[in-house]
Amino acid sequence: MKTFFIIVHVALSIWCIGSIIYHGRRPSRSIGWVLAIIGLPFVGAILYYLFGVNRRKLKFFNTKDFERRRRFSYGNAPSSDKFHANFDSDIRKKRLNQLTYANSNTLATSGNAITVLQDGGETFNTLFKAMEKAEKFIHVQYYILERGGLLDKMLELFKRKIAEGVEVRIIYDSFGSYSLRGRPKKRFQDIGVKIHPIMPIRVKNLLFYLNFRNHRKILVIDNKVAFTGGVNISDKYIKNKGELGKWKDTHLKLEGPIVNDLHLVFLKDYFFASNKEEFKMEDFLFEQSKCGEVNAQVVAGGPDSNHPTIMQQYLGMINQAQKSIRIANPYFLPGEAFYQNLIVVALQGIDVRLLVPKKSDSRAAMYAMFSQFEELLDAGIKIYLRDDFSHSKAMLVDDDLVSIGSGNFDIRSFELNYEANILIYDQGISKEMTDEFDALCEKAEQISLEEFKNRPHWMKLMEGLAKFFKPLL
Numbered sequence: 001m002k003t004f005f006i007i008v009h010v011a012l013s014i015w016c017i018g019s020i021i022y023h024g025r026r027p028s029r030s031i032g033w034v035l036a037i038i039g040l041p042f043v044g045a046i047l048y049y050l051f052g053v054n055r056r057k058l059k060f061f062n063t064k065d066f067e068r069r070r071r072f073s074y075g076n077a078p079s080s081d082k083f084h085a086n087f088d089s090d091i092r093k094k095r096l097n098q099l100t101y102a103n104s105n106t107l108a109t110s111g112n113a114i115t116v117l118q119d120g121g122e123t124f125n126t127l128f129k130a131m132e133k134a135e136k137f138i139h140v141q142y143y144i145l146e147r148g149g150l151l152d153k154m155l156e157l158f159k160r161k162i163a164e165g166v167e168v169r170i171i172y173d174s175f176g177s178y179s180l181r182g183r184p185k186k187r188f189q190d191i192g193v194k195i196h197p198i199m200p201i202r203v204k205n206l207l208f209y210l211n212f213r214n215h216r217k218i219l220v221i222d223n224k225v226a227f228t229g230g231v232n233i234s235d236k237y238i239k240n241k242g243e244l245g246k247w248k249d250t251h252l253k254l255e256g257p258i259v260n261d262l263h264l265v266f267l268k269d270y271f272f273a274s275n276k277e278e279f280k281m282e283d284f285l286f287e288q289s290k291c292g293e294v295n296a297q298v299v300a301g302g303p304d305s306n307h308p309t310i311m312q313q314y315l316g317m318i319n320q321a322q323k324s325i326r327i328a329n330p331y332f333l334p335g336e337a338f339y340q341n342l343i344v345v346a347l348q349g350i351d352v353r354l355l356v357p358k359k360s361d362s363r364a365a366m367y368a369m370f371s372q373f374e375e376l377l378d379a380g381i382k383i384y385l386r387d388d389f390s391h392s393k394a395m396l397v398d399d400d401l402v403s404i405g406s407g408n409f410d411i412r413s414f415e416l417n418y419e420a421n422i423l424i425y426d427q428g429i430s431k432e433m434t435d436e437f438d439a440l441c442e443k444a445e446q447i448s449l450e451e452f453k454n455r456p457h458w459m460k461l462m463e464g465l466a467k468f469f470k471p472l473l
Contacts, residue, residue, distance in 0.1 A: 116432060128157065138221055139267075142173075151233055171269055173199070217231060295424070299405070317403060324353070327396075353383075
């Protein structure tokens with residue numbers, strides 16, 4: 001029996017290592033998996049199969065499910081040349097616009113009105129007021145739909161609107177909204193909501209879908225107004241719950257031509273998730289009119305994209321920086337390429353500031369994040385720890401570029417999640433966000449390099465252990 005297990009272990013190890021050699025892209029990550037496979041018999045091979053396999057390169061990634069997604073192109077939304085933003089006089093913005101177009105097939109649009117929502121109470125008041133005005137349809141997509149007061153309030157609102165003839169469609173991530181299974185989901189179905197999980201967790205597709213998430217947060221009402229950002233449907237944003245208290249986050253209210261591009265992201269995901277429902281694009285998308293003066297662009301990507309869209313967006317913004325870079329995120333685990341680029345621009349004299357929470361909902365992510373700080377501080381990057389928990393995913397460059405959305409600065413958002421950001425080319429919103437960021441930094445604790453070097457040895461040990469799990473966090 002012992003000989004049998006040895007033979008199986010050797011065979012699995014050979015298959016896994018062969019896959020790593022053939023499909024691996026990053027040597028450091030590949031070496032880590034090889035060591036795990038050899039050092040952890042059977043367990044290492046299972047973990048590699050679940051979380052390490054580069055499914056972009058495997059034939060079964062091109063299943064009929066993913067082929068169906070490709071029937072919807074982000075560039076198919078009705079548009080007018082008069083709303084394409086003109087950046088001929090600004091090479092920085094022109095390059096970012098082209099980069100996003102190459103990855104997401106969306107061009108920056110002009111004529112938009114964008115409202116930044118920073119407080120949970122304000123955000124949900126604005127969301128519910130907008131849904132109350134719906135006349136045709138409400139389209140909802142969230143990573144987390146969590147049982148609680150907000151979800152109950154949403155159910156009651158939908159019940160009233162459906163009675164008025166409004167169509168309601170909901171899609172949600174199976175992993176993030178796992179508690180919605182069963183009776184909570186049926187409550188929505190019973191009132192007439194068309195509700196579907198994205199990449200449902202089932203035995204037949206468990207190994208394929210387990211490591212992927214649809215992390216987007218999108219709400220579209222009558223194709224007139226849309227919302228997106230980092231906020232999920234959870235009472236955490238309006239109530240003091242647990243050690244972290246009331247969560248903070250950043251969300252956006254969008255009006256104007258950009259609504260079409262964001263709505264198409266939802267429709268593509270809904271078409272994929274619903275499996276049966278066919279519909280005409282013209283029933284939900286139509287020509288927009290000017291609502292404001294803001295230039296903005298949808299940045300949408302996922303594991304079926306040709307390139308790591310969110311990572312390249314952030315890298316593109318870094319490489320166009322001339323004066324300053326400000327990043328706010330609770331899970332700053334960006335990987336080597338992003339990490340080194342940030343150090344390079346800091347060493348060139350760019351003012352780089354990082355604002356993160358002192359506490360986290362994931363201790364492993366927190367320790368892994370802290371393990372990077374010494375090198376960042378040594379390069380001159382300023383790091384601030386805020387006392388409250390902020391779930392925001394924001395990046396500000398110079399005084400005219402802002403990114404807000406669902407994309408974290410980690411490997412999961414860069415390679416494994418479906419994400420959606422809004423890239424804003426606007427000085428007014430940039431100033432608003434920069435002033436808010438700087439005010440938070442003044443209240444936060446700035447980390448000193450010398451003090452950080454003297455942190456307890458047990459913390460350094462925990463950080464070292466957490467680094468091994470960075471690709472999974």
